[in-house]
Amino acid sequence: MSPVLLTSQIPEEQRLTSWHNAVGRGLVPVTVVPHSAGPFTGRLFTDHVGALRVSTVEADAHRIRRTKTHIARSPEPLVAVGAQVTGRTVLVQAGREVTADPGDLFVYDTSRPYFLERPERFRAHVILIPRRALDLSDESLDSAIGTAFGTEQGCAAVLQPVLTTVVSAAHQYSATATGGLVNGLVDLFSTMVTERHEGLIEGDGTTRDHLVRRVREHIDQNLGDPALSPESVARAQGISVRYLHRLFEDEGVTVGRLIQRCRLERCALELAHRSRTVPTVAAIAQRWGFVNPAHFSRVFRGAYGLSPREWRSMGPEGGVTAAAAGRHAGD
Structure with a gap:
């Protein structure tokens, strides 16, 4: 992946505006508020792999808010799957709040308002999947929105390394191999969500x-x-x-x-x-x-x-x- 933005190459007074614009182009429009009043530093790498948008974000502590106004500017329903590499992400969406620690996966829906808190410098991979590419009922997907998945076992343990590979190395593969990786990732994600939904049903008579x-x-x-x-x-x-x-x-x-x-x-x-x-x-x-x-x-x-x-x-x-x-x- 090529860098979309390296703040070290931007004058300090322009960094936050440049970061907003880069995140809006590479991910989705949001409002970013740094924790510190000092110079904001970050690196954003983003690309397309088939129908997926893939990104790696590394930045200082900040908070992100996506509102109905932002959604109106980019209304395509996308499901975000994040892999926390370092630091933490606190996700608030659909009445849920969850903390993703290093190694965890977290899921949110860009067609609904959400809040992300990064309390310290962090690094995370994010993949945006078009909702239409997921063979999941709304009810199944809703059970995963605003939640985190540990990757010690189950489908999440298999999905996490595939996600990391798709983000960091998919451009090195042929179109056929890349297509297989993308299909595998989407299928694994769907299975992980289905397993969670079924587990919730099983626990509720x-x-x-x-x-x-x-x-x-x-x-x-x-x-x-x-x-x-x-x-x-x-x-x-x-x-x-x-x-x-x-x-x-x-x-x-x-x-x-x-x-x-x-x-x-x-x-x-x-x-x-x-x-x-x-x-x-x-x-x-x-x-x-x-x-x-x-x-x-x-x-x-x-x-x-x-x-x-x-x-x-x-x-x-x-x-x-x-x-x-x-x-x-x-x-």
Whole structure:
């Protein structure tokens, strides 16, 4: 990376103004207030690596404030991931306050106001990730905003050296290698955030029950989508597939089986319904997410003991009711 600003090369009376301008160009517009009335010294290195903005900041003690006015000047939603190298950073955002010590990672959102306090001279790496590049729900990301991560274990322990490499040495690699580093960093960050979100859910039984209800509602509302699957459900809820399956361990049914059971119940009800316009069996199956008619007939018979056409011929009052049949479909 090339230096954007070395204050040692700037007249003392112009340093703070130059620093403001450099930080606004390389990171985002903010207000910087030095702790000392003496000459301000700092070094800022910044560059672009793919879609990421990467920076290394080293400066005297100061405080930073980003307000709604600053945000209006640079409204693109960016998620900042900082790696504290020396000194400390006190981050205040979203009603949270956390201190990042050397070795820690800290996360903040540039589309919301925040406050950073650097109580002594410090050095930190900062990567700005476009929000659109993160395959994370707002709820998952919110759980990480204004927080710090120790890097002794877990995903943070893997992310920290990758982040440092991307910031300090990515320009030395080919475009292909750099792309791999960037994708790896974004994936690791997303996994780290997801793990935190899932850990918070796990520790709160009320939240866990609410999430299970939300998953069931999502399934009910999207039964007609052939792409509905445990993977798509997990993605919509901002959790991993592994954690989704763990949530349903006590529900007596897997998520995949729940989707199939709900689809079969809707098909059974519609097949039994008498109306002036009679859709084909294939049309009903397709309406509720079954793409292959032969597969639909096979799983329907396996659940209800009758083919879809036999079920339809019995009518709404014949044989087993649709409600009772729905219970058999979950067996």
